[in-house]
Amino acid sequence: MSNVDRARRVLERVLEVVCMLLMIGLAAVVITAVGYRWAGASLVWYDEVAAIMLAWLTYYGAALAAARRAHLGFPGVFDASPTAVRMAMLIFSETLVIGFFVVIAWYGWDVIVILAGGSLTSLPWVSVSFTQSVIPIGCALIAIAELLTIPERWGEVRGHAQTEQHEETVL
Numbered sequence: 001m002s003n004v005d006r007a008r009r010v011l012e013r014v015l016e017v018v019c020m021l022l023m024i025g026l027a028a029v030v031i032t033a034v035g036y037r038w039a040g041a042s043l044v045w046y047d048e049v050a051a052i053m054l055a056w057l058t059y060y061g062a063a064l065a066a067a068r069r070a071h072l073g074f075p076g077v078f079d080a081s082p083t084a085v086r087m088a089m090l091i092f093s094e095t096l097v098i099g100f101f102v103v104i105a106w107y108g109w110d111v112i113v114i115l116a117g118g119s120l121t122s123l124p125w126v127s128v129s130f131t132q133s134v135i136p137i138g139c140a141l142i143a144i145a146e147l148l149t150i151p152e153r154w155g156e157v158r159g160h161a162q163t164e165q166h167e168e169t170v171l
Contacts (some may be wrong), residue, residue: 008067008148015064026053045122052131059138066145086157094150101143108135
């Protein structure tokens, strides 16, 4: 197992734990809020905290999906293309995806700087910069996950090319 594979596996495990903790925490917040509302009381911070936790779960879950290569794609189009086209498609798509998330991470950092000093409405001791930190962190993790999967994807494209060459020589 290469260092890149090890790094990807570590990233997957860390993201799994983070996503599980966020899911458990979100479920606990929602169940607690339902219990309070059922009892005739209401938690003033519930809506804001649940929305933020859902956003965090979305970003970190997307990074986990990127590390597992589990996002939607068009494998039929990709697999039906000649090897040279598949290699070009891989380079183009990875450049586009990584570039997009690097740009979003960059501007996400700008959002944090702009919102510095702000706090949540219902929990004034919680910084808005902290809650919005998921944007640059999540996008950077997605870009890193994409980078860590490139060697495996490239090997698959190259391996597919070798299989094609072998089939042509047999025929």
